[in-house]
Amino acid sequence: GRRISLMRHHTATHILLESAKRVLGDHVWQWGAQKGEEYSRLDVTHYRGVTDEELREIELLANSVVMEDRPVLTRWVPRDRAEAEYGFTIYQGGVVPDVVLRIVEVEGFNVQACAGTHVSRTGEVGPIKILRARRIQDGVVRFEFSAGIPAVSRLLDSFYSLKEISEELGVPMERAVESFRGLLAEHREMRREFRKMRLEVAASTLEGALAEARTVGGLRAAAASLDEGDMKLLTEAVERVRNSNPDAVLLVLGSGEQRRPILLAAGDEASGVVDCSSLIGRILAGLGRGGGSRTLARGSVSPEADLGELERRLVEELERIG
Template structure:
């Protein structure tokens, strides 16, 4: 197939390995989904009442849409159980129609009545002209509730996954905090506390520089990270979402399998290499057709941007995107990038969380401090921690084996003790006792030993420890066949110790805080066993 199509589409040959990897991964996922779906269908069929043994068209659609089961497989599985399935001839057309129904997406609304903005000139965006301008002079055009409209602003409004700037606006002795900045069309709205400004007033705006600098670093780092992901994972990687923050940011990308630790380490290495190379970060406005002709649709990693003009951000020789956010002027200003986590948020989408600049350094220091605390607790040097932890893990495994052997031995001793207290109830051998200050592990092993030796055995054992009571019950296979139901009995008698419990017919346990009711609970459990047909 690859050879046949490569003549017309040379990129198929170039990406042969990627195509084969994706095909293999998708085949595996489909097989797994099919197996899960068939198991679900088999359960569904088994639970159907005798008078309604059919699968409806609606159920067919759900099985196909949610579980990937084609109607042909549903019919085959159902037929084996004698369940009727009528597959409409136009089934796949109906599926397509159900997917193509128009969904209403509410339009983003302005926080103020848009009629209030009529006649106002577009706000001059100083953050594009001078990205590092932190103080500026402006004139108040209008005040609308808590929102102030200025003729110009250096405050970046929220957008493109980047939070807005904050800061203050000052007029003489009057001072108001800028809590949020939003954009309504070409107008920038500043939400201030308190709302003290009036139309025509001359004001000074001051942007919180530390916050802006961190947001610029994280936004530029997002572009660098996307470029590195494409280099390591392949050109198929596409941005599916992003959120920039002051301390942490995240980038969601499409990828057909989980990103390995080794791949993520290489991505981080490449990111910091680009940062240390101090490449230029170029921003320019371009005609849409010109930009698409030069860079292609890779521009729209963050989504298609409206308008005839695009603001194009290029990390020189690394990544190009249409982007309206604020950025560093060179990659060196990012300082550092540290990946803090990777998770698969849905099929085919990987989320990478990271920190940049001073926030990245803070993450590293926190982790170093954590290692130092562990080193101090273990009494070893930090560079020897891996060996010390490995040694501890081996010691823990050895101790666990020893504990298991001890529990087995104690279980044997307990089983011997409990056997001596058995009584006959018809064909059943019933053992009831109370043993305090013994772990549940040892008690369970003792019970298992008894019912393993005698399938007619029923064991009821209770114990108290540190102000709480517990009771457990276990029955052999033949005892269960004769009607003993441990789950029902324990559910009933657990109330006598002020708690609850339950389980299966062959094993159940419960607990509570009324230690004084434990002996009565044990006796009541035995009485329940002695009632014919009610065990």
């Protein structure tokens, strides 16, 4: 029932604390704890995060103590004698003001001053499963764990999840992680290839627009719309085209549901005459905002923005400059 589950988690907290101390070092001290029926929390002082190897070691040590079925002894001891015999590490849950202390000892493993109820032997705790360990603030690590039947439930959940994944992948369970990594690498490679393709399409569309550009004041001006919403990719495409067309001024309108990205670029020769950062502000007056450098400026407009209108404004501004 609920009482025995709480007792298991309480004793498990003592075992886990001592295991963490032995694996991570003597500086480990209980910062706080919360016991529940299904899972509990133990916060300890530790100067960095806990690695997976350390976590495994702590868990193995804790479960070894459970399997050894050590007696859990409870007795009342005068404070001065308890402090002389065990030191101040007995006060893991904070200093107890009483003259006589209730000492709980996991035989040969851990001694603490504690008023809580415990199981009589460590074997009664059942398996201890650490669910996760994370830094909750500077110098404090939180362990979330289950003991007894809730721990078995968590282990079964993990087991059947892994079984399901391995069946979907069509490999034995012990090869599921390796197979998943391979699949992930393949997926990343496909995404890289797809992105490369999108970049090529964008750049060639822009080159096509420049091939039909109109000449304004000795500069070639063009505007193009792309079915692409990734600002980083749009920037790469625009930069590539800008670098190979020194006399070009190029306005590019991307796609987007809430806002559409817009870019204005000037080739090295054109940027001697045109400053994109101020020009984009004038083109977008009343439509949106933008900014950047002499050679490249970026901004955004509403989805209803009209490319024809933006091109008209670009030409108008270039005629004024020219």
